[in-house]
Amino acid sequence: MMGEATKFFDEMVERGILPNEVTYNLLIDGHCREGNTVRAFEFFDEMVKRGLVHDTYTYRPLISGLCSTGRVSEAKTFVDDLHKENYKLNEMCYSALLHGYCKEGRLHDALGACREMIERGIxxxxxxxxVLICGALKQQDTGRLFGLFNEMHNQGLRPDNxxxxxxxxxxxxxxxxDKAFGVWDIMVGEGCLPNVVTYTALVYGLCKAGYMDKAELLCKDMLVGDTLPNHVTYGCFLDHLSKEGSMEKAIQLHNTMLAGLSANTVTYNxxxxxxxxxxxxxxxxxLLVEMTANDRGLxxxxxxxxFLIYGCCVTGELAKAFELRDDMMKRGLKPDRVTYNTLIHGTCLTS
DNA sequence: ATAGGGTTAG
Structure with a gap:
């Protein structure tokens, strides 16, 4: 809600209350979370003009922001420049960078940045x-995965939830x-309790493999374990049902969810x-009408x-597809590559 | 007084 936050910031300034580091760091973090790193860096510069000092609470969101908008190399340059100019970074700033590399499948670069971090005394x-373990898992780099576990163990750190x-x-x-359940057993054996996220990951795996019945049983187990399935857990079932074309069952589940947990944009999608x-x-x-109903506010x-444009294209209702394109623009949504590819594909099919 | 990693959609 950066619009709201900005209003308060303006009001504060208008009333003569001086914003401090915390104020700026919060705004920078918020803008970065919305993907507006340009605005975030404007506040970063403004801090200097007001004589305010940057710290790791300022740097960390900017590094994350650059990474999540696909500019990991800029994030790396930012980190290196700060280091060269003797500004102190901490493990949170570096973990943001490592995360950025790993999300792009660049485990090797993440490990490189990690070495530099250690050389720099962090x-x-x-x-x-x-972050690195997750990267190694996704890259299926078993050698590095084991290496990281060993190293972690030697540092006296235990894997967590x-x-x-x-x-x-x-x-x-x-x-x-089998491996997923194997990890589950180790986890429980170590006295580490699975939470809703752990359960949901397993539910997704079970659904994907076609074991919906087992996934349902797992949800019942959750209740015993004092955790509750959430909208994400239900999303896994919806996803599977939708993929196999069981839309009636999917809608049934959706309506059950509406009674308790509210559906979100993802479940509607x-x-x-x-x-x-x-x-x-x-x-x-x-469903688009339903989700935008006032009481839902989605x-x-x-x-x-x-998806809707795709739906029109496959039924040959091209005019409606283009109407939807206009409609989305009116809502302030910018058609992207997928939108245009879908429209082009639809036009080719029809003409 | 402000932080980081894990779950659902193309």
Missing amino acids: DMDLVCYA VIYTSMIDVYGKRGKL ILIRGFCKMGKFQEASD KPDILAYN
Whole structure:
């Protein structure tokens, strides 16, 4: 809600209350989370003009922001420049950079940055290890995975919930359910309790492999374990049902969810995609209306529109597809590459 | 007084 935050900032300045480092760091973090790194760096510069000092609370969001907008090399340059000019960074700043590299599948560069971090006198902590372990898992680099576990162990650090969950997630997505359950057993054996995220990762794996019945049983187990399935957990079921074309069952589950946990943009998108793939544009379109109803307050995003446009294209209703394109622009959503590819594909099919 | 890693959609 950066619009709101900015209003308060303006009000504060107007009333003569001087913003300090905390004020600026919060705004910088917020803008970065919204992907507006340009605005964030404007505040970064403004701090200097006001005589305010940057610290790791300022740097960390900027590094994350650059990484999440696809500019990991700029993030690296930023980090290196700060180091050269003797500004102190900490493990949180570095873990943000490592995360950026790993998300792009650049484990090798992450390990390089890690070495530099250690040379610069900053110790790896559990989060740094978690990020690298997740990277090694996704790259299927077993050698480095074991190396990291060993190193972590030698530093006296034990894997936690998050690390175990990453493993379960990756193995589950790859259909290696035996391995996923193996990790689960180790985790429980270590006295580390699975939470809703852990359960959900396993539920997704089970659904994907076609074991919906087992996934349902796992949800019942959750209740015993004093955790509750959330909208993400239900999203896994919706995803699977939609992919196999069981839209009736999916809607049934969706309606059950509406009674308790509220659906979010992702769960609506899963359903919209499902109907569109089956050529049921009307049902998909009704869901768009449902999600925007006042009491839900959800905003359709580019994905929802792209699915709907796809739905029109496959049924040959090209005029409607272009109407939707206009409609999304009116809502301030910029058509992206997928939007245009879908429209081009639809036009080719029709003419 | 402000931070980082793990779960659902193309």
